[in-house]
Amino acid sequence: MAVKTYIEAIHDGIREEMQRDERVMILGEDVGKKGGVFGVTEGLQQEFGEWRVLDSPLAESMIVGVAIGAAMNGMLPIAEIQFQDFIMPAVDQIISEAAKMRYRSNGDWNVPMVVRSPFGGGVHGALYHSQSIEAIFAHVPGLRVVVPSTPYDAKGMIVAAIRDPDPVLYFEHKRAYRAIKGEVPEGEYTVPLDRAATVREGSDIAVFSYGMMVHTALEAVDRLAADGFSCEVTDLRSLRPIDREAVVASARKCGKVLIVQEANLAVSVASEVAAIIAEDCFDSLDAPVMRIGGPEIPAMPFSPPLEKFYLVTPDKVEAKLRELAAY
Amino acid sequence: MAITRTDSKARAGLDAETLRLMYRHMLRSRLLDERLWVLNRQGRAPFWISGEGHEAVQVAFAMNLRPGHDWIAPYYRDLALTLVLGMTPKDHLLSVLQRAGDPNSGGRQMPAHYGCRRLNIISTGSPVGTQLLHAAGLALASRMRGEDAVTFTSIGEGGTSEGDFHEAINFAAIHKLAVIFVVENNGFAISVPWQKQMPTQDVADHAKGYGIPGVIVDGCDAIACYRVAREAVKRARRGDGPTLVEAKVLRLTSHSSDDDQRRYRSAEDLEAQKERDSLLRFKATLEELGVLHPGDAEEMRTVLLLELDRATDEAEAAPLPSPDTAMLNVYAERGA
Numbered sequence: 001m002a003v004k005t006y007i008e009a010i011h012d013g014i015r016e017e018m019q020r021d022e023r024v025m026i027l028g029e030d031v032g033k034k035g036g037v038f039g040v041t042e043g044l045q046q047e048f049g050e051w052r053v054l055d056s057p058l059a060e061s062m063i064v065g066v067a068i069g070a071a072m073n074g075m076l077p078i079a080e081i082q083f084q085d086f087i088m089p090a091v092d093q094i095i096s097e098a099a100k101m102r103y104r105s106n107g108d109w110n111v112p113m114v115v116r117s118p119f120g121g122g123v124h125g126a127l128y129h130s131q132s133i134e135a136i137f138a139h140v141p142g143l144r145v146v147v148p149s150t151p152y153d154a155k156g157m158i159v160a161a162i163r164d165p166d167p168v169l170y171f172e173h174k175r176a177y178r179a180i181k182g183e184v185p186e187g188e189y190t191v192p193l194d195r196a197a198t199v200r201e202g203s204d205i206a207v208f209s210y211g212m213m214v215h216t217a218l219e220a221v222d223r224l225a226a227d228g229f230s231c232e233v234t235d236l237r238s239l240r241p242i243d244r245e246a247v248v249a250s251a252r253k254c255g256k257v258l259i260v261q262e263a264n265l266a267v268s269v270a271s272e273v274a275a276i277i278a279e280d281c282f283d284s285l286d287a288p289v290m291r292i293g294g295p296e297i298p299a300m301p302f303s304p305p306l307e308k309f310y311l312v313t314p315d316k317v318e319a320k321l322r323e324l325a326a327y
Numbered sequence: 328m329a330i331t332r333t334d335s336k337a338r339a340g341l342d343a344e345t346l347r348l349m350y351r352h353m354l355r356s357r358l359l360d361e362r363l364w365v366l367n368r369q370g371r372a373p374f375w376i377s378g379e380g381h382e383a384v385q386v387a388f389a390m391n392l393r394p395g396h397d398w399i400a401p402y403y404r405d406l407a408l409t410l411v412l413g414m415t416p417k418d419h420l421l422s423v424l425q426r427a428g429d430p431n432s433g434g435r436q437m438p439a440h441y442g443c444r445r446l447n448i449i450s451t452g453s454p455v456g457t458q459l460l461h462a463a464g465l466a467l468a469s470r471m472r473g474e475d476a477v478t479f480t481s482i483g484e485g486g487t488s489e490g491d492f493h494e495a496i497n498f499a500a501i502h503k504l505a506v507i508f509v510v511e512n513n514g515f516a517i518s519v520p521w522q523k524q525m526p527t528q529d530v531a532d533h534a535k536g537y538g539i540p541g542v543i544v545d546g547c548d549a550i551a552c553y554r555v556a557r558e559a560v561k562r563a564r565r566g567d568g569p570t571l572v573e574a575k576v577l578r579l580t581s582h583s584s585d586d587d588q589r590r591y592r593s594a595e596d597l598e599a600q601k602e603r604d605s606l607l608r609f610k611a612t613l614e615e616l617g618v619l620h621p622g623d624a625e626e627m628r629t630v631l632l633l634e635l636d637r638a639t640d641e642a643e644a645a646p647l648p649s650p651d652t653a654m655l656n657v658y659a660e661r662g663a
Contacts, residue, residue, distance in 0.1 A: 025471070051471050057501065062460055062494035069464020072449055073398060075471070077464075089490070096454045097461070105442050105450035106433030107656035141657050165659040 004184040007177035009151035010040050010116075013158035014078065016188065018048055021076065024162055027054040028063055028080030028116075037082055038118060038177055064090040064115060068098050071113040076162055084119035084171060085128040085299075091136070098167040099142030114161045118174035120212055120262055122311050125174075126302035132211075132263035132294070137169050138239040138272070144168040144193050145240040149214040151182040153237060156191030164193060173212035180215065196243035198250070202232035205324055206254035208247060208273050209261060210236040213312060217260045220317035229325050239269050247273055248280045255286035256324050260317055265293040287327040292320045328529050330575065331544040331551045339554045343618045349390060349549055350609055350619065353382040355631050356407035357606055359416045362635050363423050363438070367584045371643075372423045375584045376439045378404040380577030381511050383605035384544065385481075386411050387552035388509060391560040392479055398469070399448040400462040400480040402455075403439040404511060408481070412446050416635055420642035427648040434648045456482060456489030459508065463495045466504035477563040481509040484573075485516025487530050496571065500537040503568035507559045510571070511546065513578035518591040531573040539569050546574030547605040550612070577603055 004012070018024045026041055032055035035042030045053035056063050060081055067077035081087045087094070094115065102110045121130030138145045144166060148154040154172070161168040199214060200221060209217045214235045221231040234250050236242060251257050257277055259270040270291040277289050292312055294300070300310045333339065338346065360379050366372040378385065381404050389411030392399070401408055406419065414430070422429040423438045431442045432450070442450030449465070451458050462480035469476040486492060487510060499506040510530045514521050521528070534541025540562075544555040552574065559570040577600045581588040588597070613619040 057494070057497060059490075059494040059497070061491055062463075062498050065457060065460025065491060065495070066464035066467060066498060069400070069449075069461035069466075070468040070471075071464070072461065073465045073468035075468045092454055093457060093460065096452055097457050100452060101450055102656050102658070104432050104436050104440070104452060105444070105656075106435060108430075108442065108444040109450045110659065144658075 001183040001185055003181050004151050005178050006151050006154050006172070006180040007038065007040055009155040009184050010158050010172060011042065012184070013155035014041070015044060015047070017159050017162045018044065018052065023074060023076040024078065025052040025054065025070070025075055026078045026080060027056045027067060029056055029058055029082050031055060031080050036080065038174065040116070041080070060086055060090040061093055064093040064098070067113045068093060068101070068111050071111045072109055076112055078114045078116055078162065081115060081117040083129050084117045084133055085131045087117055087133070094137065094143070094167070094169070095140050099140050102166065103142055110165050111167045112165045113167050114170050115167065116170045116172065118172045120173040120175055121300040121307065122175050124302065124307065125300070127299035130300035132261070134171055134239055135263060135268040138269055140240070142166070143240055144238070145171070146193050146238050147171045147173070147211045148237060149173070149176065149180070149211055149235050151180065151184045153191050153197070155184055156189050157193060157237070159188070160190040160193050163190070168193065171211070176212050194238045194241050194243060196237055196246035197235045198232065198246070199235045200231065200233035202230035203254060204229050205231045205256045205258060205321060206250040207231050207233045208236060208250070208257070208259045209233065210239065210269065211262065213260045213262050216312060216314055217317055219314040220321055223314070223318050224321050224325065229321070231321065236269070236273070242272060242276065244276055247276050251277045251281040252284040255284055256327065257285070257289045258320055258324055259289070259291045260312060261293045262312055263294055264296050265291050266296060268293065287324055290320055290324055292317060328531055328541065328543050331542060331555055332548050333551045333554070337550060338616065339550050341550065341553065346613055346616070346618045349386055349553065350613055350624070351627055352386040352390070352411045353407065353549065353606055353609065354624070354627060355416070356382050356386070356410050358628065358631050358635055359410070359419060360406055362639065363419070364580070364584070366423060374437055375423060376403050376582070377580040378406040380513060380579035380600070380604065381546065382407040383549040383609065384509065384511060384546045384552040384556070384574035384576060387549065387556040388479055388507070388560070390553070391556045392477065394446050397447065397476050398462070398465040398478040399446070400458040400465065400478065401441050401448060401451060402458065402481050402483065402486070403451070404483065405441060405481055406439065409441050409443070409448060412448065414443055414446065415638065417638035417642055420638050421645055424642050425647065426642060426645040427652070428645050455486045456491035459495035460491050462506050463499045463504060466499060466506045467502065470502065470504055475564050476505070477560055478504070478506045479509065480506060481511055483516060484510055484512035484514070484521055484530055485519065485524055487533070488524055496533070496537045496539070496569065499569045500539045503566070505563035505566065506569045507563055508569060508571045510573045511576050512573055513576045515578055515582070517582045517586060529573060531571055534571040539571060541571045541573070543573045543575065546576035547603050547608055549605055549609040579604065
């Protein structure tokens with residue numbers, strides 16, 4: 001099986017789906033000739049033309065609003081928001097419009113649209129090129145929010161997202177683009193949009209994470225394995241809905257829980273996972289549920305010592321795991 | 328910019344049948360609108376937001392569009408538009424009375440949040456201006472498939488302050504999409520007069536900045552509205568791109584049933600606009616042209632009121648939604 005980078009996997013999934021289905025189109029800033037600022041859509045305008053890979057004006061509400069309209073008239077648009085930090089002007093279109101279209105029309109209208117956007121820090125992107133604001137959208141019924149962490153999932157989930165009849169927010173960790181490689185099968189396959197994946201079996205501590213932090217968690221878990229601690233790592237993959245069954249099963253099995261995310265913790269994905277465990281696993285817990293995430297500051301600062309302070313690192317996760325193990 | 332008006336003898340080439348139909352459409356919307364106010368004031372309907380004073384331009388456009396072929400992204404004052412396209416008084420009564428059979432939303436949305444799948448009227452929410460971008464997207468899809476469908480979208484002059492208004496016209500103009508942007512300018516955004524909404528008197532001035540035609544029409548002059556609508560639709564259909572149409576209309580009622588415009592509009596102003604009412608003017612014009620004869624309008628009214636009475640009874644007899652349906656249609660229902 002071919003080994004591909006995370007960014008290649010996303011690109012290939014989009015390209016193959018565009019070859020299979022002429023309703024699929026892309027619109028966003030710099031997606032055409034340049035192929036996107038990160039290169040996800042490289043070569044696609046040359047292959048599919050200027051309509052299907054449309055360089056949009058610099059207006060995020062427009063990108064998503066036009067995608068909604070096109071989706072309601074038979075297209076399958078992929079709207080690219082260049083950085084998750086710049087999605088804010090489009091939030092009205094995403095939350096007030098796309099998320100509610102099916103519900104408010106009592107099922108008469110739907111919005112089969114994907115909004116793709118890179119998120120996350122550790123690339124010297126400072127406050128406005130580093131944020132992890134997925135929790136805002138994970139709060140909203142009517143949306144699906146997914147974050148693949150491997151090239152395999154990245155391809156299978158972008159194809160599933162394009163085919164899904166409801167709006168899907170597909171968030172890509174920008175540090176994963178070229179740092180994460182993995183085996184990706186040739187040809188067509190999908191990965192479900194609502195299922196977590198066990199990426200490491202274990203029995204002492206259940207670790208839940210998503211996106212780039214899955215890899216950070218795995219690194220820390222490997223260090224503990226050397227000392228005989230067995231951790232089970234679950235990649236949530238879907239933040240809305242959260243795969244409740246998978247969370248409960250792993251938490252019950254291990255009795256101790258650590259939730260790892262890059263975003264700050266207050267009212268976040270980690271909060272929801274902890275709440276599910278509190279509701280459903282009370283009698284299985286051997287320790288308080290622990291969480292690790294970004295600090296409660298507005299966003300990631302620029303200067304390296306400040307950026308490093310913000311980031312969840314394998315060292316920080318390891319320390320928290322040892323605290324839990326000793327509890 | 329000059330305002331498009333007609334003198335009373337100009338019929339824009341319209342035959343008597345079309346003129347009579349146009350008047351009937353306007354009257355039908357007005358009578359339904361009045362009925363909905365009555366239901367609200369009687370305590371039978373919690374809310375109504377009216378289109379009284381906006382009918383002429385809506386009827387003119389709807390009569391020039393192809394229902395179920397063209398695309399419609401309306402706003403909350405477009406009652407007359409939806410009726411001409413094929414929605415019925417009963418449809419709207421079901422909505423105002425929050426019944427399960429409301430085709431707009433199944434009783435989920437407030438009244439006047441229009442939507443009708445079979446007529447390509449997309450579902451509209453409450454945030455102002457968002458539908459203009461949907462219109463651009465609808466037209467983009469039509470353009471990509473090489474179809475000749477026209478997209479109609481509308482908004483009040485207050486909504487022109489929203490960013491989406493500018494983003495939508497900009498995008499549609501860049502790609503010469505077949506969108507008609509109609510601004511129904513009644514001079515007030517709830518209580519805020521146009522002078523505090525925009526620095527120039529005419530919304531249509533914006534068209535210049537986007538390199539598209541801007542047209543102002545007297546929205547109380549039904550025949551002038553028809554001429555402007557016909558031209559804008561033709562232009563869009565032949566692929567020449569968007570038009571920004573500003574109709575100077577009247578807001579004959581308060582913003583909504585929860586508002587009282589006497590608090591911010593003078594008695595003289597409110598009295599004066601009654602004389603400009605498009606229904607009165609159009610009736611006088613048609614009588615002058617010999618299209619309507621004495622008694623015709625009254626007979627029309629009698630017939631339309633009978634339809635309304637029947638629709639009101641049927642809507643009141645229709646069931647409310649069952650609470651267990653509240654969880655439906657959040658996402659597509661999934662197969663096994």
